[in-house]
Amino acid sequence: MTSSYTLSDRDRFNYFLRSFSFPFPFPFYLVLCRRRRRRRRRRSSGAKMSRNDSKYFSTTKKGEIPELKEELNSQYKDKRKDAVKKVIAAMTVGKDVSSLFTDVVNCMQTENLELKKLVYLYLINYAKSQPDLAILAVNTFVKDSQDPNPLIRALAVRTMGCIRVDKITEYLCDPLQRCLKDDDPYVRKTAAICVAKLYDINAELVEDRGFLESLKDLISDNNPMVVANAVAALAEIQENSTRPIFEITVPTLSKLLTALNECTEWGQVFILDALSRYKAADAREAENIVERVTPRLQHANCAVVLSAVKMILQQMELITSTDVVRNLCKKMAPPLVTLLSAEPEIQYVALRNINLIVQRRPTILAHEIKVFFCKYNDPIYVKMEKLEIMIKLASDRNIDQVLLEFKEYATEVDVDFVRKAVRAIGRCAIKLERAAERCISVLLELIKIKVNYVVQEAIIVIKDIFRRYPNTYESIIATLCENLDTLDEPEAKASMIWIIGEYAERIDNADELLESFLESFPEEPAQVQLQLLTATVKLFLKKPTEGPQQMIQVVLNNATVETDNPDLRDRAYIYWRLLSTDPEAAKDVVLAEKPIITDDSNQLEPSLLDELLANIATLSSVYHKPPEAFVTRVLSSAQRTEEDDYPEGGEAGYSESSANPANGVSSPPTARQSAPGSATATPPSVAPVPDLLGDLIGMDNNSIVPLDEPATPTGPPLPILVPASAGQGLQISAQLTRRDGQIFYSLLFENTTQVPLDGFMIQFNKNSFGLAAAGPLQVQQIQPGTSASTLLPMVMFQNLSQGPPSSLLQVAVKNNQQPVLYFNDKFSLHVFFSEDGRMERSSFLETWRSLPDSNEVSKDFPTIVLGSVDATLDRLAVSNMFFIAKRRNANQDVFYFSAKLPRGIPFLIELTTVIGNPGVKCAIKTPSPEMSALFFEAVETLLAG
């Protein structure tokens, strides 16, 4: 099949599309296109436009749409073809060309497949907004579904399934019925998937028209691709139905196992996963199944291997012969290990699965521990998983080797990994009694290196070792005590205090040691306070002398009267009462023998493990959570309809689904991009919408802004940061500003030297908002006595500095003639206030209430006078500090505002003042009170005008 138009045509078309440089044929992604276009414009500015380009871009008086309409109805084939391409191109850049629906549909009747695909593309996009007109296309679809060319038949049925318009769905049935029985396998396999599409739109229709039966028939198809798709479609339908639809019977099983050998790799996965639901009747059948699946372990596709492993593990449960089981374990080991030679992404999935497998069947990989040794270039997520498995596979036989590795890891650079390695040593000590001593000596060696976090981590695990083996290793306490002063992490401190209390009778100066902690008792975290309380009580019970007695009074007082923590208070009261009524009983309680702890490295509950093992090779086995915990499939097609609508600018980002129990699934905690309050979707109308295609989804932190924007900044002159005297004749004025949701560094260079300056470059040091230049500095040569100004687009969160937020921006500028100039700038926080910071009253109130009072900070500006209210509100609104409400309180006016910092940090602001009189009180509430100092600075600047 060759397309009928010539290469030059195609070139021209592609060139044309390229000139738009917009790769999304689907209008949903319009939001992005303005950026893209702008950038293009910038890039190509200066390049001459080819004649072809100008032809497409030229607009006649008539306007584009009527002109296209005329071309679409041209009597010349070529012209019509050209026109459809223009329409698609216009569609991709976000123009509304839906009014041409009828005309485009008229072009559908073509033999040219490439053109047909484009028309179909247009249809999928606009059918929903023009359902009545879409009916016009039905005839052609129906006709195409009977075309002699199988590719056209398949294309018709595939596309119709994608048009989710009810009226069309009815017409889909007959062609679908035919295509399910088509002679060509390509058509049948497409039709099989189409049944699943239809079921998703209208399940009843599928059942009424008997498509399920046709689908089941396709399981016996002679083409494996068709079989695979039929299985996939049936599996999906079954998943969404409560009735038994796709049951694997013995004949189905044998058919599918046969198809398995001829299928493509992907089909094999579909089939293996469908078959994994099958419960074999007895051991013999299980063995038979396993025998036919085992060759899949040799497949190069990791998905096939893992699905086969799942199948085998499941059937193994039924197999009684230990020989067979042993043999299978032996067969599974090499392919599982080979998965670790794949890309790191696949390795990660494999490791998460192996973690489960070794919990059930440790023998499979018992001899392979070496392959789980970390490579220095493994990504951290792979290293962490490997450590976990190494602990699980550690045994008396290999512990020396394993310890050697752990010791090595514990001196690496990556802090998280190092900590985990130290913990791993402790866990091995707890797991393997005979190796405990060796583990401890490794830990002591590590403590001697005196790397702070290693020491702290070691103390935490040693506490567990003491609990596991009481009265065995206490001789090392002295070494631990040497490091007392360096402990600054709560868990490490708490562990050390526990050790001191537990062994108070063996530590001569236990009272001194504990006393050193007591001074800071009120400031300690709860975890440490609780341990201090218990340890002091233990000390007192063991050494009821005067020192401890005084200490206990201090502690009990601190832990009852001076605290708000109910846990601490209750525990303290219980001790107090015990001590005062019956000290002997207190001894029995506090110094009672503790239950022996065990290794927690096989931490999954057996029932959960069972469920996860049944879900090997699925996401569930990666998250180690049952599927219900994270699958939140949206089923209602009605709901979807709304979303799919052509986005006429109305999209305010993405709305967060309210029902999602899966929040905790991703392992490390993540910065939620929307703080409480803002999750209630900021109303879209609030953002100033100068252009429908604007950056509505808020990708403002890396959006590209045209540099051909007027480079002369308006407004007040920029502050001079480097006077000519300090800059060897180059004077630099600069300020951070915000325009249209984008942050710029507005710069003015004045050359007072005798030579032209060129080759300007700029660099920003790490700063609290990670501000960095989004592109190179665009400054041409500056002649002596002249100046140049520019707006440098900035991005955020590129090079973040640690530590408390600061408004300091350190900048370095260089050019070809002068040495590097360093200077400091101080920015005002309000440039970060985002356009979507407006809150509804209700969400304002809700957010205010939801934030604890400790998050409220206030400050007085004694000299500021608010004159005209309207002017102030306008000025604040321009800086994205939005007025919400106002009330009067005695003679004072109270104003409420909202503002929002990037990453959705809201600020709720209350201004109290007497209009016309000096003195404004500003109170704010925010989840990030550490920003308040910067915030007040900014408000002060804004209010002062």
Next chain:
Amino acid sequence: MMISQFFVLSQRGDNIVFRDYRGEVQKGSAETFFRKVKFWTEDSEGDAPPVFNVDGVNYFHVKVAGLYFVATTRVNVSPSLVLELLQRIARVIKDYLGVLNEDSFRKNFVLVYELLDEVIDFGYVQTTSTEVLKSYVFNEPIVIDTARMSPLGPASIFMQGNKRMPATAITKSVLSNEPGGRKRDEIFVDVIEKISVTFNSSGFVLTSEIDGTIQMKSYLTGNPEIRLALNEDLGIGTSDYRGSGAVILDDCNFHESVHLDSFDVDRTLSLVPPDGEFPVMNYRMTQQFKPPFRINALIEETGSLKAEVTIKVRADFNSSINANTVLIQMPLPTYTTRVNFELEPGAVGNTTDFKEANKRLEWGLKKIVGGSEHTLRAKLTFSQELHGNIMKEAGPLSMTFTIPMYNASRLQVKYLQIAKNSKAHNPYRWVRYVTQANSYVARL
């Protein structure tokens, strides 16, 4: 088993391709994904894992050629299927476009979307075989100027230096023809080995491993059958003993087009190579082999606030072979403030650097000739007294390199036979070997 969306993002988070197959996941997903990945490093250490869940949407990604290939879904799919699929999509697109980068995507987006519609239907993968796709895809690629492009993939190393290698193959589209219009009949077979070795402080090998691939890319006309013969005494699995000195693989797997009928007898593979680049065979070997480099690293205190590092590297291979782009890195104690390097007299093509930010020593060697030995001395100055064992605060040393025409496993393609149904002339056959360091580490 289905995905909901597929998209490709640039390193900066720009949307390059976005295809929604099922409309179940909101459209902001690309942005949600990018933020999550971008800020992962700040929340904890290191890269985001390849699979994670945000608000009920599961995100899968792989990074190929600096681009993020991402899929989303709401259901409990097979993650290895999706990740493997993402890799394959990247490969298919590369087969078509010749090179994989932002520019080639942008210029060919109509073709890319056409491909994506054939590869995935309603979220279900249909085929990822370039060969099969050729019958359904009608757009032709606009090949971009490859001269400027940085090559990609393991085979790209053939483009560096070694002039005997034809450089075009790797960036040639499966559809493209020679300038004269005639298709050049040729086939490439690359044996690519990535080796991992860990030496202990006394220079003994603690662990060693080879991950190998026989990669094939065929431009032969008429789909002839090919026979590929490997070492006759090749053993697979530890129980498969084939005499002393034999190459023994731990495990291997094969591309689905490979017939293994006579593999057990004479270790030959036969196949009709499909279009596009694909791995004929992957293998893994932990049998002892001779590491190409011996590394000796020493760190000694030479006074208060002073220490000296000595690194010796010996190339243990034939002098007719050169290793190139060698880089040796070693973390130094965190309180190191200054490093003075001392190279051997007459050393050429060496670069030395002390990376202040992460306190790392870097020693680059453009080329190492087989049999030669190189030494670097570095004098360190510290800002504070040592408080323990200096050996524990530096290292381990790691090394990356590429050695063309060398393979550590001794696995060989003994012959490459093309069935004689192609016309008179003899097609070009390229069998190439290359060894790269994966994790090559010496502990102190």
